[in-house]
Amino acid sequence: MRTRTFIAENRSAVILLTTALMFVLITACRSRESEPSRSVVVNAPVDGIVRRVVVDPNAAVDKDAAMIEIAVQPAHSAASPRDDAASRAQYASAQTDLASAEGEANRIAADVRRIEPLVKRGLASQAELDKARSQSLDAQERLRLARVKANTATADRNRTASIAANEEILVVRAPSAGTVQAVNVHAGEAVVSGQPIVTLVSNT
Numbered sequence: 001m002r003t004r005t006f007i008a009e010n011r012s013a014v015i016l017l018t019t020a021l022m023f024v025l026i027t028a029c030r031s032r033e034s035e036p037s038r039s040v041v042v043n044a045p046v047d048g049i050v051r052r053v054v055v056d057p058n059a060a061v062d063k064d065a066a067m068i069e070i071a072v073q074p075a076h077s078a079a080s081p082r083d084d085a086a087s088r089a090q091y092a093s094a095q096t097d098l099a100s101a102e103g104e105a106n107r108i109a110a111d112v113r114r115i116e117p118l119v120k121r122g123l124a125s126q127a128e129l130d131k132a133r134s135q136s137l138d139a140q141e142r143l144r145l146a147r148v149k150a151n152t153a154t155a156d157r158n159r160t161a162s163i164a165a166n167e168e169i170l171v172v173r174a175p176s177a178g179t180v181q182a183v184n185v186h187a188g189e190a191v192v193s194g195q196p197i198v199t200l201v202s203n204t
Helices: 002-033 083-120 126-165
Strands: 038-043 048-053 066-072 168-173 178-183 196-202
Touching: 066 196, 083 126
Parallel strands: none
Antiparallel strands: 038 196, 048 066, 066 168, 178 196
16 A cells, blocks of 8 residues: 555656756746847948949858958048048039030020021111120030039049059858848949948848
8 A cells, every 4th residue: 555655646746846946947948049149240340342242131141151341441542431422413413414504505606606697687676686696605615614623533443443443342241140130332432441230130
């Protein structure tokens, strides 16, 4: 009788111990599953211009995978990282102004040529001709200034293009495996050292 009681008590203890261990294991697993993912903000390591964005949001990346390519100007260059974009914008603006000035100058010159014979035939006044000639002189001056601006912009663009030919490409890589949460830059954008460029949800 005592033997049966001892076995029954031991069996109950074993069952109780097994149940407790299973509870601990299940709780640990659930705790691990519920741990929040770690967000990692990747900053630009240098001043430069983004040449290529290799990854997209929600893309999975391995550790050391390329994410962003940044062009770095040579140390001896006097150009700033923003010169490339600025020179291209100035060039486009100068070309637009030049085309507008050429069109205006040609239009007013045609008016002068049209009015001159009319004055001789008495169909237009001398005052109209004088006004058209004055406007033509003003248009020619604006055209001259537009050409100077366009030539300067072209020279600046060629200078920055020459510098860009010698630039170095720095590849920003994933510090750990994970998923890209956000890409904060785009190709052609100037960045400064320490600027957030990619947010990564790390798997580790």
